[in-house]
Amino acid sequence: MLFPVAVALFAAAAFAPRHASALTRHDFPEGFVFGAGTSAYQVEGAVEEDGRKPSIWDTFTHQGYSYNKSTADVSADQYHHYKDDVKLMHEMGLDAYRFSIAWPRLIPDGRGEINPKGLEYYNNLIDELIRHGIQPHVTIYHLDLPQSLQDEYNGLLSPRFIDDYTAYAEACFESFGDRVKHWVTVNEPNIETIGGFDNGRLPPQRCSHPFGENCTRGDSTTEPYVAAHHLLLAHASAVRLYRDKYQATQRGQIGITLLGWWHEPATNSSQDAAAATRMNDFHIGWFMHPLVYGDYPTVMRSRAGARLPNLTAEQSKKLRGAFDFIGFNHYLVVRARADDSAFNLKQRDYYADASAIADPFEDIQAGGLEYAPWALGKLLDHLKLKYGNPPILIHENGYSDPPKISGKIVYEDDNRSEFLQDYLEVLYLSIRNGSDARGYFVWSFLDVSEFLFGYRSRFGLCGVDMNIKGRTRYVRNSARWYSGFLNGGELRPSGKAYTAA
Ligand SMILES: *[C@@H]1O[C@H](CO)[C@@H](O)[C@H](O)[C@H]1NC(C)=O
């Protein structure tokens, strides 16, 4: 048993005052937003239509590197079905839809001309949402970097990325900011950089031995830091622009969304406790620390030394406070175990300390997700104590099933409903304990092409029949459950939220 004492206290404090089963959405703070999400590359399809050009994800999947060589060329085909989807969202009762704009659809060459057809598509989608009373929560950049910028200057590795990104963000503010009041600059920079430049498993597949296996180029000891640095500066630049030029009239909010793995010590040893703290600093602090305090965490400086870029006084000032909210995508807990041999062997700054689960990527793929709603509570508590309790939106949280066996549609997904209720209960309790969480988005609104697993894992509240041309949607039981909750129904958590088995 891990952390029996802490868990028991948490449970007692959590459950004593009232019956959790009586919770409804009205127990959440005024204005709390409930939604569901997708991202452009994963859901749109139509990758070669109406002037869209390739992103690094198109290149990656077309070269057969994705799971089972799947692509998102069609995926759920939301590009052609957005009206039906908005209708479904409306029927479900979503307050908000979180989606992203495809940079290579809006500005196909990465900079320069706006593609009128791309502009039209997002205008239509946004208008359709607003007509149905659904808030658009828009991510500007969600991993799908235009291939042209990768080819021209190595994308994130060049400081030129910052200007091109800022110009693209400005095109979004200018085109859609009259209607979009919730902007996310960048989605999951803290894993994009690891997947793309450390282990090389995701585009642009850069890494070096012994950190990744199959890369033909890259340097895992430096490039992740450089890419992250440029993403941070690009974020800060877009926030500054929005605040200076658009926020007063458009009256929206802007933030960034991080992947929020929670690292928990694997044992009671003080070494493992230190390892978990270090891992949280590397994973969360990498971005949170500069955004709150204007520099990288001390432990990153001491471990990465001169490989970690410096921030000038000017950059530091621009970063500090550069958010109205922080989004977190929360799925799992990583059991951290101190392992200095791995650190020495590979000089690996990132994963050396997380060897209890050898590699979170593999663990996710193996389906070995630990059921740990309590970890969300720990994450929120950490943000409260360490980073001044910023406004938080849980931007992704969800449960994956295997796809249906061919021809047989699976509506029964009680595990998903139970999962969501357990996490919502923890979220509620964290808010009551002082966390400033303001929204919750289920990943995903409907089945999409998953970045790591293609179509093997389905997270959708609504299913999509990926084998037929019309990509028929069907409503799973979890969507009906969520709809009931959104309409005032009670949460029925399983009571398993606090058992860290
Ligand atoms: C409530 O917050 C305090 C301070 O952040 C923390 O120590 C405690 O564990 C939290 N309790 C629960 C039940 O979340």
Ligand SMILES: *[C@@H]1O[C@H](CO)[C@@H](O)[C@H](O)[C@H]1NC(C)=O
């Ligand atoms: C490297 O390539 C081999 C052979 O194609 C494959 O089995 C292995 O999974 C790849 N490793 C990574 C980390 O992608």
Ligand SMILES: *[C@@H]1O[C@H](CO)[C@@H](O)[C@H](O)[C@H]1NC(C)=O
């Ligand atoms: C942690 O410590 C407690 C009591 O000190 C003990 O009962 C428990 O077995 C320990 N857990 C682990 C994983 O070592």
Ligand SMILES: *[C@@H]1O[C@H](CO)[C@@H](O)[C@H](O)[C@H]1NC(C)=O
């Ligand atoms: C950052 O600054 C320190 C101290 O001035 C210096 O030693 C280090 O080399 C610099 N790092 C980089 C990446 O420039």
Ligand SMILES: *[C@@H]1O[C@H](CO)[C@@H](O)[C@H](O)[C@H]1NC(C)=O
């Ligand atoms: C639901 O979850 C349980 C426990 O994790 C698992 O044994 C079961 O196979 C799951 N059911 C489905 C339909 O996936």
Ligand SMILES: *[C@@H]1O[C@H](CO)[C@@H](O)[C@H](O)[C@H]1NC(C)=O
């Ligand atoms: C892998 O792709 C093939 C060909 O498209 C398909 O028939 C098969 O069902 C896929 N397997 C999985 C596990 O997705």
